[in-house]
Amino acid sequence: MSAISEFFKKFRRGNSGDAVFQLVALVFSLVMPVTILAIFIVLWQESEISRQEFGISFLWDKTWSNSDQVFGALTVIYGTLVTSAVAILLAGPVGVGIAAFLTEIASPRVNSVVGFFVEILAAVPSIVYGIWGFFVFAVFLRDWIVPPIQFLFGWIPVFQGNFTLSTIFTASLVLSVMILPTVAAISRDVLNAVPRDQREAMLALGSTRWEMFSMAVLPYARGGVLGAILLGVGRAMGETIALTYVLGNAQVLFTSFFQQGSSMAQAIASLFGASTSNVLRSSLLEIGLLLFVLTFLINVGARFLVTSMSNQPSRR
């Protein structure tokens, strides 16, 4: 409201061209917030059948039955959470390690080359990860990685079962590669925002580089690095097309990493196009709404951590 009254004030008193320009620019910048609102409103309306049919218990109902036309979101929420969690456990430390290498160790030349490769890794389309993951990587896992794991840890239930190519294990590993550049690039920006003084003071006390990094840099950048990891989680949760290849599209409560599963985004992509029933379609739209709310909250938290870190370097 204040923007509008400000506009009229400017329009009357100052240069009317300025006021018009500012208003037009403001209108363009409102496209994004309006889109977010549209997502919430449209998906809420479109999922009406599902909401009326299944109510709030949709969230924790594990049924997924086409013959009875009863759908619950628990299996796909579970699949999303497990694959994202495994992916971030693998990609988080490695991503922060890359960021540490780029900011603390690498020369500017190496930095720019590795930085470029990390950017390319981020730019590889989801579909390419998908066919690589299914036709190459999963086969490699089946032949070389899974047998030794099952030989050593086969007595643990989560490693039991017959490895088919598309499994929770494959999906989590592919996801971890896909979110690695996000974690690495954002952590690098955050670590770069730590003031040089902080490092120099620690080095002047006679610390080694690792002591400098672990005691003076990392504690300072803690919030931002956590934010970078959260952004990785958000990306993993929304990842779609690659998972249609490597996850298996099985709406079940899997108990082993070597079983097939299904995630929210993957279920929408795999089932929406072929869905003939309104109930299924509406359920998938409700899952889409849930997915958007979930990633929205995670992104808001992550961005809050990252921006508070890089905008106020003199906070502590």
Added chain:
Amino acid sequence: MSNVTQSNPRPAGNYRHRKLTNNIMTGLAYFCTLLALIPLAAIILETVIKGLPAWDAEFFTGLPSTYGSGGGIKNAVVGSAIILGIAVLMAIPTGVISGVYLAEYGDNRLGNGLRFVADVMTGAPSIVIGILGYAVFVVATGHSAGIFGSIALAILMVPVITRATEEIVRLVPGDLREASLALGIPRWKTIIRIVVPTAISGIVTGVILATARAAGETAPLLFTVGTSNYMNYNPFEGQMMTLPLAVYEQSSYRGEVLQTAWGGALLLLVVIVALNLIARLAFRSRGIR
């Protein structure tokens, strides 16, 4: 500074031990970086090995087929170009103008809110944008069309362009603005004639990177554009083939059809790496978001 004094439980002595830890950790950092480059090398290598044999005359001039020699991807290339072109035309003005707004007028609560929204939107799952497009356009009109896919892609591109533009416009020295304003030129003219041309190379970089990201997106097109085995030049009517969806379709078959899918994936990879290289040459790249 408090952190430095707080967390130092180790005694300063035993230098050998400390040095060893330092070396191990440095080694780990190198290892992490190598670990990330292995899958990248594997993906590029495998895609080239499996995709290059598919690149024959038929691949570039034929239409997709689900049997025999696997057909070509001509309609997918044309479809991708049309859909992406329209998306870029929609995303550039919206993204650049919002970026300029944030940089020039955005130092207040409204600006912070809009900036936050743009940041959050860069992480929005593309499949959600896809089903939004379906629910809004396809349900309303009753048919798929390329233009709906363009709109979905534009929604994904705008926040990237906005933030890139804002960052670069902020780097334009204040002296330039002041010199122009001191000559009595109104602010809007200063922005259009002085600030934006100064920042243009950075803006172009942001646009190219956003385009590269959109070029490989599959999920937003899945339900808005669909797939087609025929040529369709009309973005306002009927299904169209796009490169990512051609790969998606063809990869569910075996033999030479699957090879065509790998060929399409290679083409996609080449286009995206080329766009990233161009962006880097156009302007020293400042990383991805």
